[in-house]
Amino acid sequence: MAGKTESVDVAVPIRTAYNQWTQFEEFPRFMSGVKEVRQLGATMTHWTVEIGGVRREFDARITEQLPDERVAWTSTSGPKQGGVVTFHRLDPEHTRVTAQLEMEPEGLAEQVADKTGLVSHRVKSDLERFREFIEGLGQETGAWRGQVDRPNP
Numbered sequence: 001m002a003g004k005t006e007s008v009d010v011a012v013p014i015r016t017a018y019n020q021w022t023q024f025e026e027f028p029r030f031m032s033g034v035k036e037v038r039q040l041g042a043t044m045t046h047w048t049v050e051i052g053g054v055r056r057e058f059d060a061r062i063t064e065q066l067p068d069e070r071v072a073w074t075s076t077s078g079p080k081q082g083g084v085v086t087f088h089r090l091d092p093e094h095t096r097v098t099a100q101l102e103m104e105p106e107g108l109a110e111q112v113a114d115k116t117g118l119v120s121h122r123v124k125s126d127l128e129r130f131r132e133f134i135e136g137l138g139q140e141t142g143a144w145r146g147q148v149d150r151p152n153p
Contacts, residue, residue, distance in 0.1 A: 001121070005099070006098070006124040007099075010094065012095060012135060014087050015066050016139060017087055017097055018067060018068045018087045018095075022037055022144040023142045023144075030130045031126045034049050035129075036056070044059060045059065058076075058077050060074065060076065063148070065152065079103065080103070080146065081103035083102055085098065097127060097130065
């Protein structure tokens with residue numbers, strides 16, 4: 001599996017950045033290639049994405065969620081992937097958002113996208129668009145403050 005880690009600093013309080021990130025159905029507004037995210041339950045989502053012209057659908061489960069700290073997930077169907085987004089308070093009005101994505105490229109288009117750095121570039125671009133999105137709004141569009149504890153091994 002290939003791993004990508006990128007960060008962006010946003011000019012909003014940590015609670016605002018975290019709350020917005022829990023609004024998965026808003027992801028297509030700032031994530032390139034994400035066509036739709038449907039919330040199926042408190043910890044399950046269904047994604048429709050397009051990478052290199054290839055459309056994929058998969059389900060993902062939230063494996064850990066700690067308010068104002070982190071959101072972690074893993075796919076349960078479709079392409080094998082997972083990740084974690086962490087939130088670090090820089091000061092009362094600024095937050096560092098770090099995304100770490102692990103994915104196993106499936107098919108030629110995804111392998112080329114991974115090898116050429118397109119995936120890493122996309123993660124960085126998506127974080128920049130998240131910054132523009134949340135700073136432009138100045139407040140979150142919603143929030144889910146529930147906690148999902150990491151499963152015991």
